[in-house]
Amino acid sequence: MPQLTWLRPDSLAFPDPERALSEPEGLLAAGGDLSPERLINAYRQGIFPWYQDGQPLLWWSPNPRTVLRPARLHVSRSMRKFMRNTDLSITLDRNFAEVIKACAQPRAYTDGTWITEEMQRAYCRLHQLNVAHSVEVRDGHELVGGLYGVALGKVFFGESMFSRRSNTSKAAFIFLVEHLHAWGYELIDCQMPTEHLFSLGAESISRAAFIDQLRLLCPETAPSLWRGNVL
Secondary structure: OOOOOOOOOOOOOOOHHHHHOEEEEEEEEEOOOHHHHHHHHHHHOEEEOOOOOOOOOOOEOOOOOEEEEEHHHHOOHHHHHHHHHOOEEEEEEOHHHHHHHOOOOOOOOOOOOOOOOHHHHHHHHHOOOOEEEEEEEEEOOOEEEEEEEEEEOOOOOOOEEEEEOEEEEEEHHHHHHHHHHHHHEEEEEEEOHHHHHHHHHEEEEHHHHHHHHHHHHOOOOOOOOOOOOOO
């Protein structure tokens, strides 16, 4: 039975994601905190935080789920040409805090942001623990695009991306997916559907199928396959 659950502060437990509401889609729980232990526990169960200043801490598990399998990445001919010819530099984990701050900036379609200062601090802590990671796209010393997310086992959970120049967020994503594929990752969680993601090879699967994949690909004992070297 769908039901919004208030989390107990003395427990890291989450309700079964199948109890998430259908309106708003995927809202599962409220409360708790953004400790590394709770965040990691949430991601392993297909749950992520998403809220704005002034709201309680909200936890979501939408159905269906948008995912991309690294081996099925589709890159258009024009984008491959861009990647070959660009003078932009693309790196990993060079400046996580700068990337998440850029992702938190207001977009053209809204003045608000769900990447609150509290969220930024929490994910910077995950980065220090080698759980959250960033991709940076630079023109010289200027940061012009990038993304960040969480890596557990053989799954990368994408959180947000930004672009200050044409194609820079797409270049960051392609760069990331190609490296994840080389490192043995099998699934990328894209959370919500967009035409941009579908054009790159993403697909929608049921929440139940997604959670089944997580049990196989990022159980509690699975170490991260992330490579810490900067490229």
